[in-house]
Amino acid sequence: MAVVAHVSPELGSHRVRADFPVLERTVRGGKPLVYLDSGATSQRPTCVLDAEQEFITDHYAAVKRGAHQLADEATEYYEGARAKVATFVGARQPEEIIFTAGATASLNLVAYAFGNATGATGDAARFAGGPGDEIVVTEMEHHANLVPWQELCRRTGATLKWFGLTDDFRLDLSDVSGMITPRTKVLALTGESNVLGTLPPVADLTAAAHRVGALVVLDACQSVPHRANDFAALDVDFAAFSGHKMLGPTGIGVLCGEYALLETLPPFLTGGSMIEVVYMDHSTYLPPPARFEAGTPPVTQAVALGAAVDYLTDLGMDHVEAHAMELTGLALQGLSALPGVSILGPATTDARGPAVAFLVDGIHPHDVGQLLDDAGVAVRVGHHCAWPLHRRYGVSASSRATFGVYSTADEVAALVDAVAGAQKFFAGR
Amino acid sequence: MAVVAHVSPELGSHRVRADFPVLERTVRGGKPLVYLDSGATSQRPTCVLDAEQEFITDHYAAVKRGAHQLADEATEYYEGARAKVATFVGARQPEEIIFTAGATASLNLVAYAFGNATGATGDAARFAGGPGDEIVVTEMEHHANLVPWQELCRRTGATLKWFGLTDDFRLDLSDVSGMITPRTKVLALTGESNVLGTLPPVADLTAAAHRVGALVVLDACQSVPHRANDFAALDVDFAAFSGHKMLGPTGIGVLCGEYALLETLPPFLTGGSMIEVVYMDHSTYLPPPARFEAGTPPVTQAVALGAAVDYLTDLGMDHVEAHAMELTGLALQGLSALPGVSILGPATTDARGPAVAFLVDGIHPHDVGQLLDDAGVAVRVGHHCAWPLHRRYGVSASSRATFGVYSTADEVAALVDAVAGAQKFFAGR
Amino acid sequence: MRMDDLYAEIILDHSRAPHHAGLREPFDAQTHQVNPTCGDEVTLRLAVQRGEDGGLAVQDVSFDALGCSISQASVSVMTDLVIGESLAHAQKMLAAFEAMITSKGADPGDENLLGDAVAFAGVAQYPNRVKCALLGWKAFKLAAAQAEVGAT
Amino acid sequence: MRMDDLYAEIILDHSRAPHHAGLREPFDAQTHQVNPTCGDEVTLRLAVQRGEDGGLAVQDVSFDALGCSISQASVSVMTDLVIGESLAHAQKMLAAFEAMITSKGADPGDENLLGDAVAFAGVAQYPNRVKCALLGWKAFKLAAAQAEVGAT
Ligand SMILES: Cc1ncc(COP(=O)(O)O)c(C=O)c1O
Numbered sequence A, B: 001m002a003v004v005a006h007v008s009p010e011l012g013s014h015r016v017r018a019d020f021p022v023l024e025r026t027v028r029g030g031k032p033l034v035y036l037d038s039g040a041t042s043q044r045p046t047c048v049l050d051a052e053q054e055f056i057t058d059h060y061a062a063v064k065r066g067a068h069q070l071a072d073e074a075t076e077y078y079e080g081a082r083a084k085v086a087t088f089v090g091a092r093q094p095e096e097i098i099f100t101a102g103a104t105a106s107l108n109l110v111a112y113a114f115g116n117a118t119g120a121t122g123d124a125a126r127f128a129g130g131p132g133d134e135i136v137v138t139e140m141e142h143h144a145n146l147v148p149w150q151e152l153c154r155r156t157g158a159t160l161k162w163f164g165l166t167d168d169f170r171l172d173l174s175d176v177s178g179m180i181t182p183r184t185k186v187l188a189l190t191g192e193s194n195v196l197g198t199l200p201p202v203a204d205l206t207a208a209a210h211r212v213g214a215l216v217v218l219d220a221c222q223s224v225p226h227r228a229n230d231f232a233a234l235d236v237d238f239a240a241f242s243g244h245k246m247l248g249p250t251g252i253g254v255l256c257g258e259y260a261l262l263e264t265l266p267p268f269l270t271g272g273s274m275i276e277v278v279y280m281d282h283s284t285y286l287p288p289p290a291r292f293e294a295g296t297p298p299v300t301q302a303v304a305l306g307a308a309v310d311y312l313t314d315l316g317m318d319h320v321e322a323h324a325m326e327l328t329g330l331a332l333q334g335l336s337a338l339p340g341v342s343i344l345g346p347a348t349t350d351a352r353g354p355a356v357a358f359l360v361d362g363i364h365p366h367d368v369g370q371l372l373d374d375a376g377v378a379v380r381v382g383h384h385c386a387w388p389l390h391r392r393y394g395v396s397a398s399s400r401a402t403f404g405v406y407s408t409a410d411e412v413a414a415l416v417d418a419v420a421g422a423q424k425f426f427a428g429r
Numbered sequence C, D: 001m002r003m004d005d006l007y008a009e010i011i012l013d014h015s016r017a018p019h020h021a022g023l024r025e026p027f028d029a030q031t032h033q034v035n036p037t038c039g040d041e042v043t044l045r046l047a048v049q050r051g052e053d054g055g056l057a058v059q060d061v062s063f064d065a066l067g068c069s070i071s072q073a074s075v076s077v078m079t080d081l082v083i084g085e086s087l088a089h090a091q092k093m094l095a096a097f098e099a100m101i102t103s104k105g106a107d108p109g110d111e112n113l114l115g116d117a118v119a120f121a122g123v124a125q126y127p128n129r130v131k132c133a134l135l136g137w138k139a140f141k142l143a144a145a146q147a148e149v150g151a152t
């Protein structure tokens, strides 16, 4: 395989890789691990583990409600993490950051809270939808940004509509004004397809949605880990993402919401720490972000996520993006050079992120994945939680390689070699 | 202070304390930390941190959906944790254990899933409630087991009723048959008050509820960390608890549900990994536990929780309980011996768990907590997320000491001394 | 090489030219199974007849499947095994196959009972392929249950 | 001793015998504030009058409060400070108090402006007491806003 190119010297370098101990592992009888599944979940650098561990062994206690020094310290760490995340994604103020259990929980929060506005009077009424109202999604959504809206429609009687996809793996924008209309209450779309890599024109569609008074919910799961984000500038109303895809821990996600909207949005999960006053027969609720953080939050995970944000910031998000896109270019080039291999997604790095899904003629993706795994190359196979997208392109599954800050050009070459090897294996028997 | 008693030799011993590095800390200018806030959140032993760290640095990947060795390993760890927790609480099978973000999330899961049964036909209809139906709670509930039911009633039109409390800090059971009637759909109650320590007669009330066809939801947050549990024998339909109160991490909780019920319960959070088939306009859902674990679950937290369960099992839950109750006895005795100090809860260890809330005549609990903190003694002050309970007893707040496996009789003595010191401080100035 | 074991020749042969593929008439039960993680599906038809001993026997099985080589080959091999057998014996094979495939390698499979299906023993080493190998067998299990109910 | 600073004599005195406690007539605005973590509450009444310069002035403040010594003393000291002052000046004191108390100790408070209220500077070291010290001041802030609206 002739895959040669310049990759930012720092990322993917030995120095960066040394921060991720799991990369030293071998699999399947001594093969070096080639981890190309970072789009599903990323590995965690030692500094993130250390930050969490230090916090736990030195400052851990219940946040927000203690009357002792440890509780004060824990609260300060927790709120410090909120501020770090806010800066990282361009929130207008830390209070726009709500810590949740993950992106799926964040998106469900929005959908359920909108549903809880049903019958509301006053400011919350703008979130309510019912028969005659429309929620618009796209055919490239991850199930996490599709099924909650299906369920909201089922509960409220609103109608679900969606932007289709074109044969060249883009959103079909031929009838934007027919899709986003005065009946539109919500536009929920991904910032970057986790299969195709496609970047939809979020800013334009947000502007179109705002012109008709609709709210915009961005699934930023795939875009936050790879590039600098400025949600305030993008003007989306809500954005959701997960810690575990951005070098942080599982068990934590974020919902970033415009504060003025959060202020009037009804609560979703209820319980401790989100209430103002509780009587047996009714309760009142705190302002955001507390209103949306019922119960004990993912405290130590927030601290770890803060450390992940620091790490990414130190690397520089422009470098992170450049590195991911260089590897993407190499993978697109290397894979499509193999006869019988086709890319499920745009063939160039234009308006595209670093998810490279592909199909191998005559070999089911699961079998491709198996052979790759045997060669030490870890990719994901299946529908990647985007089943309608796969159906649209007439397949039930694909194989997908995704990259992290620790991924290298050599690993891309190993991927391409392994795919060629899989072809040879099945052809030869 | 004459506080002398026999405490199980192992628990609270130097050997156990050495497992919790934070206990070596000093606070407020060099005072040894006396951490008596384990009922809010417990500290984590090194083995739990290590188990999580080892998993992350050696086996971490996306669970349930990978086609590579690391993903297989991660899935095995994750499902192994499920099996450990199932055994620990006496679930009938591992599939009765659903990992959530915390107890609050678990209780909201049940309340929202019940709400999602509205209008259902078939087996799910039994979860639906509306006008004329009743949900019964108690006046001693934590907000997490009260507000979600208030909200469910608001959404469905069902009526909320509650068992009151007696002057001697017990559930008022003078009219059980008037409270639990054929109109009762749900009985939601705590296994142990996080303020009073009171243990309600869960088995009896469960039997009464089942006789009228009602479902029983147990808030087991406070009982799981301190004693052996057998939910199957107790016959409750659902039980919720949190990892962070049982030596495990934040960011994870459990809902344990009877499998036959879980099988017909509608989903709550929707998204990836809980679907069977997804089309743009509708989806179908997997059987439990997958149906209730949308998105990337708290994978590493589950592994850590499994390690916490191992640690507690090694200590022996009978020892854990005996230790906690010995300290509780010492605290009750020591505190109530102080003139002007009264216990908010039963004065003896009879039918009681290890939460010791108290009031000091003439000194607001916040001021008590402040003086204790200054002496290095960390307790919680406020309403402890049980505001109606406090209102019932004519106070807005209390101070509360709670114990962990690492707590010692000396620490209880330090608490009593510090309370006496606070009285002296305010009396003398 | 491990892959040679997993993808034994007999498995590749069946996956390339599955036996009894294509849905056929008549049938007494039809089931549909999907593998939700990878989107593989199988539709399976079962025709039964009353045997000499009064019990039900498998007269015919046909299927339409979309999926990886393991799932395709597995359902194909199964049809060869169960057609012509009593339903009771087919269910015994089913249980033995499931035990083998979920044994993580501990159970190599009883060749007398499972015949060619022991070629799938290697799948047990790959937890995420277990569902692939079981897909068709689960469809058959459900169809058999339906047919039993229908015949009474 | 740190506690002697936090609970300065003036704070204890005010908490034991708060000035202007007990709700009084007449009033132009009434507000209610709670501290959701500890259940402390204050109900506060404000009476204003038009001053010589045409601006509003604080004619009277009275309150009913339930809470810890810090919150009781704080609202009491505040009433002493603001009664008789122009609303504009009272709001300036309010801002200065809030700045001091949330400064984590960096801002000792301007004694010329805040008088006895600088005794609360020590609270800034205890983040969880900040809300206690601010409770009454927040109630006043809201009441002042109401009175301003009512007066126009
Ligand atoms: C685009 C997209 N949206 C949503 C999700 C769901 O994130 P999580 O599983 O962390 O909740 C993912 C990740 O699987 C994703 O890639």
Ligand SMILES: Cc1ncc(COP(=O)(O)O)c(C=O)c1O
Pocket (backbone or CB within 6 Å): A272, A294, A295, A296, A297, B039, B040, B102, B103, B104, B105, B142, B144, B145, B190, B192, B193, B194, B219, B221, B222, B242, B244, B253, B385
């Ligand atoms: C009795 C009880 N129920 C529910 C909860 C809520 O648990 P969490 O905050 O972990 O969701 C707690 C802990 O605060 C509790 O003590």
